[in-house]
Amino acid sequence: MKIDILTLFPESFSPLKTSILARAEESGKLEINLVNIRDFSKDKHKKCDDYPFGGGAGMLMTVQPLFDAINSVYKENAKIIFPSPVGQTFSAKKAEQLSIAEHLIFVCGHYEGVDERIFELFDIEQISIGDYVLTGGELPSMVIIDSLARFVDGVISKESLESESFSNGLLEYPQYTRPQEFMGLSVPDVLVSGNHQEIDKWRKEESLKRTKKYRSDLLS
Numbered sequence: 001m002k003i004d005i006l007t008l009f010p011e012s013f014s015p016l017k018t019s020i021l022a023r024a025e026e027s028g029k030l031e032i033n034l035v036n037i038r039d040f041s042k043d044k045h046k047k048c049d050d051y052p053f054g055g056g057a058g059m060l061m062t063v064q065p066l067f068d069a070i071n072s073v074y075k076e077n078a079k080i081i082f083p084s085p086v087g088q089t090f091s092a093k094k095a096e097q098l099s100i101a102e103h104l105i106f107v108c109g110h111y112e113g114v115d116e117r118i119f120e121l122f123d124i125e126q127i128s129i130g131d132y133v134l135t136g137g138e139l140p141s142m143v144i145i146d147s148l149a150r151f152v153d154g155v156i157s158k159e160s161l162e163s164e165s166f167s168n169g170l171l172e173y174p175q176y177t178r179p180q181e182f183m184g185l186s187v188p189d190v191l192v193s194g195n196h197q198e199i200d201k202w203r204k205e206e207s208l209k210r211t212k213k214y215r216s217d218l219l220s
C-alpha cells in the first residue's frame, strides 16, 4: 500500500518511522511518502494561510497549495482522506476497510481549517477520531494510519489481529508473561496448565467479563 501524507509539518511524522511500521516499510508492505504542502505555494513568501472572508477567528489554509500538492501525488483510484471533526468517527471496522486500498492520500489541515472549495475540487472523505478538536490533522492521520496498517497483509500476524480488542465485538482478554509470580501475584493457573481447550474457554469468558465491566455499550 502506498500512503502519501500532505502536511505543513512533515517533521511531526517520525512516530510512523519506528517499530512495526518501520519494519513494514523496510519489507515493502507499506510505502509512506511525506509531502510538504508549503513547497507548492505560489506565494512569493511561500505563505499557505490567510484570513477568512467574512471575518472570524484565526487563519485558514489557502486552496492553491493544497490543490497543487494533491495533484502532484494523485493517481486514478487513490482515496483522499481529510481528518476532521466533521467526519464519521473512526473505528476498527473503518481501519480494516481502508487497509485494502492500494493508494491513500492523507491531507492534513492546520490552523482554523481549510478553504471549503478543496472539497468541491476532489472527492475527499473526512474522518474524525473523536468528538474533540485538535490543532491539526497530523495526529489524527498518524492514528488512522497506524491502525489501518495493522490490517495490511503481513504487517502483523493474523493470530494477533484475531484475538485483539474489537475483532469480535469484544475487548481482548487479560494477558501475562514471565515471571509467573511477582509481588505475591500469580498468573492464573489455567494459563500454565497446557490445556488449550481450557485456555480458550477462559479467554472467551474473560473477554466477555471485561467487556461487560468496561464497555457494556459494545454488548447492546
Ligand code: ADE
Pocket (backbone or CB within 6 Å): 083, 084, 085, 127, 128, 129, 130, 131, 132, 133, 134, 135, 136, 137, 140
Ligand atoms: N482535526 C482536528 N480535530 C480532529 C478530530 N477530532 N478528528 C480528526 N481530525 C481532527
